Amino acid sequence: MSQQINLFNPVFLKQKKHFSAVTMLQALLLIVLGSMLFYGYAMYQVKMLAKQTAEMNVRYEAEQKRLLNYINEFSPQRAQKLLSDELQMVEAQASMQEALLTTLKSGAFGNTQGYSEYLRAFARQTVKGLWLTGFNINGDGAQMSLHGAVVNPRQLPEYIQRLNREPVMRGKSFAALQMKLPAAVKDQPVAGYVEFSLRSVAAEEVGK
DSSP states (O other), X not given: OOOOOOOOXXXXXXXXXXXXXXXXXXXXXXXXXXXXHHHHHHHHHHHXXXXXXXXXXXXXXXXXXXXXXXXXXXXXXXXXXXXXXXXXXXXXXXXXXXHHHHHHHTTTTSOOSOSHHHHHHHHHSOOXXXXXXXXXXXXXXXXXXXXXXXXXXXXXXXXXXXXXXSGGGTTEEEEEEEEEOOOOBTTBOOOSOEEEEEEEEEHHHHTO
């Protein structure tokens, strides 16, 4: 007769450990750390949004001030005042220019035509072998001096007569003439031309 003996004992089975205290503590620490990181990022975002909001408020206030300035500047009353001030300034300038023109026409400042006609006269009346090296005209031309050189001194009277035919030279007469040889260069005499200087006065002063 056989007998079966059951040697199985549940005590000897390997027990499964689902969560230990250390594991739970680690998990809790990870959760706390993640929460802190999320909170820190959220605070950073809130701070950036607050900064942007403040900047937008500043810009908004600046635009409001600019708009108010434009409204005040271009209001009908402001525009009318600006036009009135500008009109008064233009009238004052026109009055001043008219007074200046009247003074110039009166001849109080001497020559009012400029010296361009003298230059044209000198350019038109040219004589071969004669050239100008300088001139000086004061006021209305009553005092004038010409400096130049000529190859043949006999050509100088012809040049003076030709200048006297110019309308701008009417009423004027050359009263003094000086002629000299050019200065030597490095102790070597310079020949071939003569330097001259003419001085004129008003025709009515010649007989004095």
